[in-house]
Amino acid sequence: MTATGSATASTYGARDHARAQAGTVVTTMPVLPASGWPSPPDGVAPTDLVWAETVAGGNYTHLRVARGTHLRLTDVEGSACAHLALHNATQPWERLNVADTTKVAWQAYLGAGALLLSDQGRVLASVVEDTSGRHDAFCGTSTRASNTARYGDGAPQGPSPAGRELLVLAAAKNGLLPRDLPTTLSFFQGVEVGPDGGLTFTGSAGPGTSVTLRAELPLVVLVANVPHPVDPRPQYTSTPLEVVAWRGAATAPDDPLWSATPEGERAFLNTAAHAAMLGLDGGTQA
Template sequence: MTNDAGAGRRASTATLAQARDDARGRSDAAVEAMPYLPAASSPYVPVDVDPASLTWAETVAGPGYTHLTVARGTRLRLEDIGGDACAHVAIYSALNTAERLNVADTQKIPWQAYLGAGHPLLSGDGRVLATIVSDTADGHHDAFCGVTTLAGNARRYGAGEAHSATAAGRELLRLAGTKEGLEPRDLPPTVSFFKGVRVEGDGSLTWTGSAGPGASVDLIAEMPLTILIANAAHPLDPRDDYTVSPLRVHAWSAAASAPADPWWGATPERTRAYLNTHAHVLTRGIA
């Protein structure tokens, strides 16, 4: 029975015309994890967003990855659909990808190691790449641990290749980066959304898990950005099984941060970082 079905499929694509017809016949197929084109056609448009303003809409498999270059002022929403997504995010200036997320400065400049609403994500050049402007995950994020590796996942789960069922976060980011013209050496330490970690008094790290299904985080792009996202299990996840559920991503045209926003003037260091960013884009003719 299996052989007959296979023969039937081969026959249907035996000629160029049959292959074309077969491909066109699948054009309306839908799966759980996929991009929605155009973005306004997303079946999951956020209730507070005009579909016409959407520039990116996708459900990312668990495990899976995505990548995109976005304009300054783009608002990006990540949603943990099932309560077990973990979005490992690397961010680069699209003006010069040598300027990229610096996790140490992201913790140091705001005098806060834990990510949440109002937290700037900084580059090593003292500029704000993006700002977390909304967070319903109650701080269940991590800026300490980075992503899993091929060797680590192979030891723990038996495999870690990008196309395996237990893909390592770094392997997924390598694929995403390649599609944006980046090399493995260009991958910086990442931040992770939807899986929390806290530092104890003795310096040890405690896993705090997920905020649960439906949590979301919104980022504002403060300059043109290239963003890589790997949806993969967190390195400190204590569960024996590799567990990661789909991640939903929407982006739409909005506005970059301005002096009236509370996070702009929260501390002198933050103000300087936003002023640096503002000057950087203005001198390049970017509004």
């Protein structure tokens, strides 16, 4: 038995060992309270932070956020890949629709100003800032079968967990079933489509890049931080992802993003009407 094993062999020993971890960095749990996060985004008061966490490579997180919440994802070391699924928290059968997200925008490459649409024609979230530019709306996330074939194991508790397996766990903690999971978007590891339809992996823009999303409705947010399914590196490579959320306001009719395109304006009108019926703050129609 190892020294740690002997120290935790009894209930009292396990308790003392657990309490000794206080003040150390735990990469798979949020900072509580979030105001204790050491580096709030510029211009954000610590008291406005509602979530702050570092998600280890090969791990996941999930959170429910209010309408207007801003959510910043940061690729800390350059090899994170945030596979994102979104659900309307008030009616979770409404979920991210990647096909409509790209179709309504008339292009498939995500960046600042992109609208992440639901299968009901509403804006679940908008991209307000992006310093990475390396994202993917084509491939989705990895599966247990694909990771087993490539790395030898795709189980969620194994050394190379698949994104879908982790999202199934995150979904279950929010009362959702595997069938409720939509196709995901991937942030921080890019893919381009060539003239022949072939995919080229463009990888990361480097460490420290970030994407900030704005929740246009109350959301269930599911994130798996795992390698992109077409990442050519032979080893399972996944580094930490920072997730920080703070209070804010949803997009208003006087925001240039609201009327940037006719299709986007219609989606925002649908969103505002839904929010108004729910009595949500800022849910007035234009």
